Amino acid sequence: MSSRALPTPPTATAHAQAPAPAPAPPTESPAQLAARHGLSVSGARPSLPEYIGQLWARRHFITAFATAKLTAQYSQAKLGQVWQVANPLLNAAVYYFIFGVLMGTSRGVPDYIPFLVTGVFVWTFTQSSIMAGTRAISGSLGLVRALHFPRAALPVSYALQQLQQLLFSMAALVVILLAFGVPVSASWLLIVPTLTLQFMFNAGVAMIMARVGAKTPDISQLMPFVLRTWMYVSGVMWSIDKVLSHQDLPHWVHLLLQCNPAAVYIDLMRFALIDSFHASQLPHHVWALALGWALLAGVGGFIYFWKAEETYGRG
């Protein structure tokens, strides 16, 4: 049954008799044939456990991709990798000038510069993970279409790249802390659980945004505004605790400001690093909050992303 001219209008040849019926199993539908040889429907989504397995198998890809992207980031700049540290520092300098000097937000906040710089760095980690996640699929369509791998590798890898970037910034932060006389203490060890939980949260949100951004590229135009608003309410350059104690705001505003995941991670990091930032300034059940947000975003984001796995790269 190899050569058959199909009777379509233009070349309808005299071809009355179809070639001899299919040889082996006479009346087998394509679906049955496919089932007998274990073929699967093209573009079907793998089951969740399968997907997790595939993703685990690509762990070296995820780390190698993150490192490669990080080193390539400033490869076109003359100063090269110096920008890894210079970029966040300049950012912090701008905020210091505006909020610390001009607007006087620093009043009543001890160790304002370490307070501000920690806030800016930790916030930047979340912000850039989410921005990178939004473009994770839509910006790598060539890769997605050319090679087959679980797509969740991309947003996770971008979040990991930002974590590596943060570690660079942290090195600069330690220098700043020591320069401003903040003592080294055992509480610095809390950086590890804090960053782990924040990474889970960021990767989860990055996956959610990756799915949204893959379907609606317009969202990447909108995200900078959403993120800026989020930054201003997260106490990056002002102390939530201070403002809440001075102003008479409704209870739900308190609750909202304090449970905001970005604020939780920022304040935990400040608590870990700065000795004048006391536990009393943290919201109640702060570790439970941090863990809850990490699990909610991490697991929820992963499942949400997986639900559309077969659609990435389409269109």
Place this chain on the structure above:
Amino acid sequence: MADTTLTRPHEQAPTGPVPTEPVPTVIADRVDIVYRVNGTGAGRGTATAALNRILRRKKAEKAAGVRKVHAVRNVSFTAYRGEAIGLIGTNGSGKSTLLKAVAGLLPVENGRIYTDGQPSLLGVNAALMNDLTGERNVHLGGLAMGMSREQVKERYQEIVDFSGINEKGDFITLPMRTYSSGMAARLRFSIAAAKDHDVLLIDEALATGDRSFQKRSESRIRELRKHAGTVFLVSHNNKSIRDTCDRVLWLERGELRMDGATEEVLREYEKFTGGKK
């Protein structure tokens, strides 16, 4: 064009007691593919048209300027292990669309496509990571395809040699954005071909390579077939189809017009395209 006798051994009906039944790798069962294109119709691309489209989503696809393009109509075929299948047809006849659907990158409107494993599609403009060096791309590409770090290390030199990127100097350590389109295409093919694929779909990806690279890739395609893979090749170069494929599907206006031995289909196709001039 009568139905000639079968030319490929595995297509013969299994006669003896030991059935050497061909193993199917891709089965397309009455496949229809329809594209929906935004921003046609009156006032295309204007803000009001876009708003209109969002607001009236399902009610009036047509009025909102969404046009349907029926790119592939009722196509059925079965591809077997070890086959190299050429896809021919004039521009816009649905060849690339069909391959995308086989790769799972386009949803089908009606019908089903069954595949063995996950087909890999190599297109003309599939960029890898442009800001990274060729070297990194080889590493990451290998890892992304599921090779282990050791495997990538082992195959690395082979991939670079095959691509011929370093023939004119040390280009593999330069970012891929500095490559010419031919060089980039060669490196992409070399990376993808480093793995034994069950089904490899090549969409004119070889057209930009020079003659010596085309020769190398044709022999690689034959090798892939030997490893029980199936290769689909879209090309407007009838010679390279003749050299690599033993079966050809001819698509015209989205319909499968002919499916048969290479020589026979190409003869008809050449008659068709020649006659139209």
